Amino acid sequence: MGGTSGRPSTAIRVEGLSKTFDTAAVLHDFDLDVRAGELLGLLGPSGSGKTTLLRIIAGLDFPDRGRVLFGGDDATGLPVQKRAVGFVFQHYALFKHMSVADNIAYGLNARKRAERPDKAEIKRRVGDLLDLIKLSGFADRYPSQLSGGQRQRVALARALAVEPRVLLLDEPFGALDAQVRKDLRRWLREIHDRTGQTTIFVTHDQDEALELSDRVAVLDKGRLEQVGTPDEVQDNPASATVLKFLGDAVEVEAIAEGGQVRVDGRPVPGVVAPAGLIGPVKLHVRPWQFQLTDPSAAHLRGTVRSSHRSQGRQRIEVEHGPGRPLLVEDFDGERYAAGHPVGLRIVGGYVFA
Amino acid sequence: MSETAAATFAAAPAKPDTPRSAVTEGRAVRWTLTAIAIVFLALFLVLPLATVFVQALSKGFETYIATFREPDALSAVRLTLIVAAIAVPFNLVFGIAASWAIAKFEFAGKSLLVTLIDLPFSVSPVVSGLIYVLVFSAQGVFGAFFVQHGIQILFALPGIVLATIFVTFPFVARELIPLMQEQGTAEEEAALTLGASGLWAFLTVTLPNIRWGLLYSVLLCNARAMGEFGAVSVVSGHIRGLTNTIPLHVEILYNEYNFVAAFAVASLLAGLALVTLLIKSILEWRYAGELAAGGRH
Numbered sequence: 169m170g171g172t173s174g175r176p177s178t179a180i181r182v183e184g185l186s187k188t189f190d191t192a193a194v195l196h197d198f199d200l201d202v203r204a205g206e207l208l209g210l211l212g213p214s215g216s217g218k219t220t221l222l223r224i225i226a227g228l229d230f231p232d233r234g235r236v237l238f239g240g241d242d243a244t245g246l247p248v249q250k251r252a253v254g255f256v257f258q259h260y261a262l263f264k265h266m267s268v269a270d271n272i273a274y275g276l277n278a279r280k281r282a283e284r285p286d287k288a289e290i291k292r293r294v295g296d297l298l299d300l301i302k303l304s305g306f307a308d309r310y311p312s313q314l315s316g317g318q319r320q321r322v323a324l325a326r327a328l329a330v331e332p333r334v335l336l337l338d339e340p341f342g343a344l345d346a347q348v349r350k351d352l353r354r355w356l357r358e359i360h361d362r363t364g365q366t367t368i369f370v371t372h373d374q375d376e377a378l379e380l381s382d383r384v385a386v387l388d389k390g391r392l393e394q395v396g397t398p399d400e401v402q403d404n405p406a407s408a409t410v411l412k413f414l415g416d417a418v419e420v421e422a423i424a425e426g427g428q429v430r431v432d433g434r435p436v437p438g439v440v441a442p443a444g445l446i447g448p449v450k451l452h453v454r455p456w457q458f459q460l461t462d463p464s465a466a467h468l469r470g471t472v473r474s475s476h477r478s479q480g481r482q483r484i485e486v487e488h489g490p491g492r493p494l495l496v497e498d499f500d501g502e503r504y505a506a507g508h509p510v511g512l513r514i515v516g517g518y519v520f521a
Numbered sequence: 522m523s524e525t526a527a528a529t530f531a532a533a534p535a536k537p538d539t540p541r542s543a544v545t546e547g548r549a550v551r552w553t554l555t556a557i558a559i560v561f562l563a564l565f566l567v568l569p570l571a572t573v574f575v576q577a578l579s580k581g582f583e584t585y586i587a588t589f590r591e592p593d594a595l596s597a598v599r600l601t602l603i604v605a606a607i608a609v610p611f612n613l614v615f616g617i618a619a620s621w622a623i624a625k626f627e628f629a630g631k632s633l634l635v636t637l638i639d640l641p642f643s644v645s646p647v648v649s650g651l652i653y654v655l656v657f658s659a660q661g662v663f664g665a666f667f668v669q670h671g672i673q674i675l676f677a678l679p680g681i682v683l684a685t686i687f688v689t690f691p692f693v694a695r696e697l698i699p700l701m702q703e704q705g706t707a708e709e710e711a712a713l714t715l716g717a718s719g720l721w722a723f724l725t726v727t728l729p730n731i732r733w734g735l736l737y738s739v740l741l742c743n744a745r746a747m748g749e750f751g752a753v754s755v756v757s758g759h760i761r762g763l764t765n766t767i768p769l770h771v772e773i774l775y776n777e778y779n780f781v782a783a784f785a786v787a788s789l790l791a792g793l794a795l796v797t798l799l800i801k802s803i804l805e806w807r808y809a810g811e812l813a814a815g816g817r818h
């Protein structure tokens with residue numbers, strides 16, 4: 169998303185949203201902007217409030233405090249029918265007793281007579297959507313006669329049929345197996361590129377969010393931790409929570425002084441300590457930010473506990489004093505047997521104030 | 522070599538043609554149990570039902586038909602139909618509303634409402650009838666008000682309808698609550714996000730999803746409404762040709778030793794029971810998946 173090519177307009181803004189169920193606070197003073205035409209991934213562990221946020225934007229739930237704005241207009245009190253959102257549920261929620269075509273046409277048929285397209289027009293729109301979801305021959309099938317992936321595509325077409333101003337997808341592929349998920353992910357991105365539909369996509373799968381989204385919003389315990397492009401959140405995670413949620417990392421004891429971060433007296437290249445931070449700190453290191461090296465020139469020394477190969481890389485667990493073993497990722501090179509002494513050079517990492 | 526042969530030989534008889542599980546009883550036990558069940562059913566259910574028709578037709582078909590030309594019998598049939606025609610739709614609406622509220626919303630007093638809905642099943646119908654007498658008699662809580670306004674509740678159609686509604690009102694709600702709970706609110710929410718009004722979502726999504734359960738429960742509700750004796754007997758006053766329903770009329774004829782007529786009229790109820798049973802079985806067989814699993818009565 170280039171910053172110079174004009175300011176993208178805000179399609180949806182939530183301001184200071186708070187929501188409490190019974191006694192448990194689910195959202196705390198939550199702010200978020202969604203830009204027109206973007207695909208925003210909402211990423212957070214299970215129970216972090218993603219569904220609740222989506223339901224509040226849709227008007228299926230109402231906040232205790234805060235506002236929901238659609239294109240600058242306050243929509244907080246607007247009933248769900250008037251919001252023109254397309255909602256895709258994790259478990260499809262297709263109408264069991266209706267054919268695929270009737271499911272897709274539902275939103276158009278539900279309109280008041282004056283606003284309803286005529287029969288031929290509805291039929292044409294349904295046909296176009298069936299083409300889009302690549303289920304052209306399935307108009308007369310019933311949901312029970314479709315696979316999970318096909319059902320979710322129908323649910324998406326049904327939501328798109330009403331030409332919503334925003335598409336809200338709540339873990340749409342959560343109930344599907346790995347291969348189907350991957351295919352649908354790619355397909356959803358294609359559809360988004362073609363339609364330019366503003367979309368919020370909820371997931372607890374970081375790969376899914378990072379692969380699919382224009383921007384990712386990371387949630388934890390009802391708070392927004394960070395928003396940014398997949399590159400931004402990966403290169404500059406705003407907190408240890410974001411860092412850990414986006415992938416494996418280990419903590420290494422380090423000392424900050426004079427803007428540098430040192431481990432075992434040796435400065436770690438590429439890591440700058442936050443201004444004013446002096447003394448012992450935790451350095452968070454990704455597996456690929458270690459290099460196996462000669463023990464005499466290393467930041468850390470240890471012994472190989474185990475190693476296994478996957479997709480052209482070796483993942484090596486290195487025993488290093490008490491505590492959890494270090495996870496090291498190395499391109500396939502020399503093989504290490506368990507018990508082999510190794511030195512580790514740290515070539516990057518993250519320190520949080 | 523010989524060892525292998527012996528082993529094969531020994532293994533052969535150990536492999537039975539149908540594996541017998543631990544819970545499968547021997548053939549003799551199975552047959553005995555089945556026979557006992559059949560004899561019991563024949564003795565206590567089929568025989569009495571058959572007797573009704575045999576007795577009804579014992580003086581010939583002409584006499585049987587003549588029973589229904591009698592004005593009192595006709596009036597009993599008419600009253601029963603009217604009562605059912607009011608009580609069943611009322612409980613249909615009440616049942617749908619109550620189960621909708623209970624299954625799809627959280628509110629204070631919900632479990633109390635569920636318990637109250639079951640009350641008529643646990644109270645003897647005679648007691649239910651007596652409650653209405655107490656409430657609506659001239660000395661009762663509301664009685665004075667209605668007497669002042671010249672409205673007759675007890676010993677008239679309104680009392681009979683009220684008593685019938687009371688004893689039949691669990692039927693629809695009891696079937697629909699588990700059914701609606703099982704189905705949840707996801708489809709309705711989907712309909713709302715697509716722009717449907719609450720009423721439209723109810724008509725096009727909720728109702729079709731419960732249609733067979735609804736038919737099933739209405740059928741049972743109707744059978745009970747037409748056949749109710751205890752509660753109706755207390756509030757009706759047994760006025761011949763006026764406040765007698767079919768069951769009450771049968772009792773009167775029977776007490777007058779008019780057995781053929783009694784059984785002839787009773788055969789209507791027996792016929793109703795058979796038709797109900799038939800449709801109920803068809804529904805259970807054909808739409809088992811769309812009925813509430815726990816709601817079978």
Ligand SMILES: Nc1ncnc2c1ncn2[C@@H]1O[C@H](COP(=O)(O)OP(=O)(O)O)[C@@H](O)[C@H]1O
Pocket residue numbers: 189190192194212213214215216217218219220221
């Ligand atoms: N209707 C509800 N009643 C009570 N608690 C709820 C309700 N909906 C969600 N919660 C609670 O709110 C928290 C966040 O839920 P949710 O928004 O579904 O998280 P996520 O979608 O990120 O998994 C959870 O702890 C959940 O138990």
Ligand SMILES: [Mg+2]
Pocket residue numbers: 215218219220339
């Ligand atoms: Mg969720």
